[in-house]
Amino acid sequence: MTFLYFLIALGLLIFVHELGHFILAKRQGVKVEEFSLGFGPRLIGFRKGETDYRISALPLGGYVKMLGEDPQEGSDDPRSFSNKTIWQRAKIIIFGPLMNFVFALVLMPIVFMLGRSQPVFLDQQPVVMGVRGESPAAKAGIEKGDLILKIEGKEVSDWEDALNKFILSPNSRLMLTLERGGKAFEQLMEVSQMPEMKGGYTGIEPMLFIGNEAVIDGVASGGPAASAGLMKGDRVEAVNGKAISDWMDLAQKVNENGGKEAELKVKRGDDSLVLKVTPEYNEEAKRWLIGIVKDRQSGMPMTVVRYGFLGSIKEGTKENIKLVGLTFSVLKRLFTGGLSYKVLGGPVIIAKASAAAAASGLSNFLYFLAFLSLQLAIINVMPIPVLDGGHLLFLGIEAVRRKPLSLKVRQYATQAGFFLLVAFMLLVTWNDLESVFGLRSFLKKIF
Numbered sequence: 001m002t003f004l005y006f007l008i009a010l011g012l013l014i015f016v017h018e019l020g021h022f023i024l025a026k027r028q029g030v031k032v033e034e035f036s037l038g039f040g041p042r043l044i045g046f047r048k049g050e051t052d053y054r055i056s057a058l059p060l061g062g063y064v065k066m067l068g069e070d071p072q073e074g075s076d077d078p079r080s081f082s083n084k085t086i087w088q089r090a091k092i093i094i095f096g097p098l099m100n101f102v103f104a105l106v107l108m109p110i111v112f113m114l115g116r117s118q119p120v121f122l123d124q125q126p127v128v129m130g131v132r133g134e135s136p137a138a139k140a141g142i143e144k145g146d147l148i149l150k151i152e153g154k155e156v157s158d159w160e161d162a163l164n165k166f167i168l169s170p171n172s173r174l175m176l177t178l179e180r181g182g183k184a185f186e187q188l189m190e191v192s193q194m195p196e197m198k199g200g201y202t203g204i205e206p207m208l209f210i211g212n213e214a215v216i217d218g219v220a221s222g223g224p225a226a227s228a229g230l231m232k233g234d235r236v237e238a239v240n241g242k243a244i245s246d247w248m249d250l251a252q253k254v255n256e257n258g259g260k261e262a263e264l265k266v267k268r269g270d271d272s273l274v275l276k277v278t279p280e281y282n283e284e285a286k287r288w289l290i291g292i293v294k295d296r297q298s299g300m301p302m303t304v305v306r307y308g309f310l311g312s313i314k315e316g317t318k319e320n321i322k323l324v325g326l327t328f329s330v331l332k333r334l335f336t337g338g339l340s341y342k343v344l345g346g347p348v349i350i351a352k353a354s355a356a357a358a359a360s361g362l363s364n365f366l367y368f369l370a371f372l373s374l375q376l377a378i379i380n381v382m383p384i385p386v387l388d389g390g391h392l393l394f395l396g397i398e399a400v401r402r403k404p405l406s407l408k409v410r411q412y413a414t415q416a417g418f419f420l421l422v423a424f425m426l427l428v429t430w431n432d433l434e435s436v437f438g439l440r441s442f443l444k445k446i447f
Contacts, residue, residue, distance in 0.1 A: 007059055009354040009365075011037060013100065013373050014062040017380070020099030021064040024092040031079040034065035060425075066092075086399050093391045100377035107370035108316030114363040115306035121206040123305075126162040128204045132248055135203020140189040142178065142204060149184060150177035159206055164322075166191060167199035168329055193286075211300035212246040216292045223291020228277035230292060231268065238265035247294045254279055255287045262290075323371055327378050385410075385417030 014037055025032050031050060036042075038056035045054030056062075068080025081089060121129075126148040131138050148156050151165045152175055165174070170193040177186050191200040214236045219226050236244050239253040240263050254262065257279060266273045279288035307315050357368035381389040390413070398404045405413075 112312035132203035217295035218293030220291035
């Protein structure tokens with residue numbers, strides 16, 4: 001079912017994107033030869049008029065093939081893409097990403113009309129519920145009861161604002177404006193990285209104090225925990241005879257144990273078990289880990305946020321603006337080295353996320369679709385050859401030079417863009433496989 005939901009999600013987004021190119025091409029009088037969902041060999045389809053509508057074998061994309069679109073394809077036909085004005089060609093190219101953006105604008109209000117499930121604390125004032133010992137917040141002198149007013153000079157209205165900033169700031173310094181006893185003051189905090197999670201860690205995140213039981217919600221395939229026989233649903237009660245209070249306590253004791261064999265006391269249903277596991281060092285997290293995962297919504301008090309017609313439009317628009325801002329923030333940090341590429345998700349993560357969203361209800365699945373649609377729109381307008389943004393860059397240069405770049409230059413640029421895109425996809429796919437299946441550990445055992 002995971003693969004099916006992945007195909008539904010990706011197929012919808014690709015269809016919307018390519019439909020944008022198709023509609024504008026037709027309106028500008030360009031002959032469209034093929035409309036394809038997927039690449040490679042044709043699986044099924046039909047021909048209507050001059051266009052072949054098809055589904056192709058490789059589902060990771062799609063295309064609209066227009067007469068004269070290929071630079072090597074010379075054509076005197078007035079319906080050729082290459083014979084249209086720069087402005088006409090630009091409109092055809094930009095309408096693909098624009099349709100994805102419009103799709104998100106339509107979907108998000110529906111999400112808020114249906115009702116969106118979220119942790120209760122998200123829309124509450126960011127009052128510190130607790131501070132983990134030896135955490136970045138503890139070292140900065142932050143105390144329980146402190147109210148976060150600003151982060152880096154920007155006002156923070158609720159926990160959602162604060163957590164977004166923390167998550168996107170691993171291994172960096174943040175200046176916090178706090179209120180304690182009615183007095184405001186500033187405090188510098190060095191954000192670290194949360195063990196076994198992607199993103200920043202401060203030690204004051206509410207989910208550390210709500211629903212933080214030491215219950216295993218996932219076991220990495222091929223990892224130490226899987227080899228030791230640990231299973232989803234197991235509650236870890238002790239490590240080497242020392243009682244475990246919560247998930248963070250478990251992570252700390254495993255790390256302190258180092259590479260030595262550890263004895264875990266586990267409660268499984270009505271049975272008590274003692275299992276032995278040897279942690280492995282994770283270079284990215286700089287910690288000893290055993291390959292277990294905690295679902296941060298497990299045991300978390302949730303609420304359903306629902307609005308009327310006008311309210312849903314307002315909230316949906318605000319949510320889209322917020323997601324666009326977060327996307328650009330992530331891209332900026334990636335390009336400046338402030339964020340590891342390992343926070344990114346590729347096809348495997350998208351497949352798992354789409355299945356999880358679908359399983360948790362229509363509202364969550366639509367939210368996931370809207371979010372992905374925004375990502376697709378933004379990434380596609382990046383000035384990289386083979387992407388829509390690369391084609392727009394070529395047109396911009398053509399407008400300035402009053403003539404197009406040479407065929408050879410465009411070919412070299414397109415090839416470079418293609419290899420860059422393939423390398424990026426391979427990188428995030430490897431990251432997916434490592435995150436989901438513990439691929440690196442598995443390969444080490446083989447070789």
